[in-house]
Amino acid sequence: MRCGAAVEELASDVMGELPTDAQREIVERVELVRSAPDAWLDVRDPGSVEEFREVFGARC
Incomplete structure (x- = not known):
């Protein structure tokens, strides 16, 4: 699997676990x-x- 595809799949999994309001905010951004x-x-x-x-600060 290509790196981009793996990242896209991970992002999709994470988005699916977020509350609807958080998903909406991320999509807006x-x-x-x-x-x-x-x-x-x-x-x-x-x-x-x-x-x-x-x-973003030193922790970024």
């Missing part, structure tokens, strides 16, 4: 990111790790 991808950090950029730490 995913749609927000999809609608404006340039507004978010590009994880393909090697320097993005430091940017994530600045935004």
Whole structure:
């Protein structure tokens, strides 16, 4: 199984275990990111790790 397929399956399993309100919030956030991808950090950029730490804290 490809890594992407395994991650997709895991995400689907996790979503299925969440309460309906949480599922709705996650879908809304995913749609927000999809609608404006340039507004978010590009994880393909090697320097993005430091940017994530600045935004989300050292535990990220």
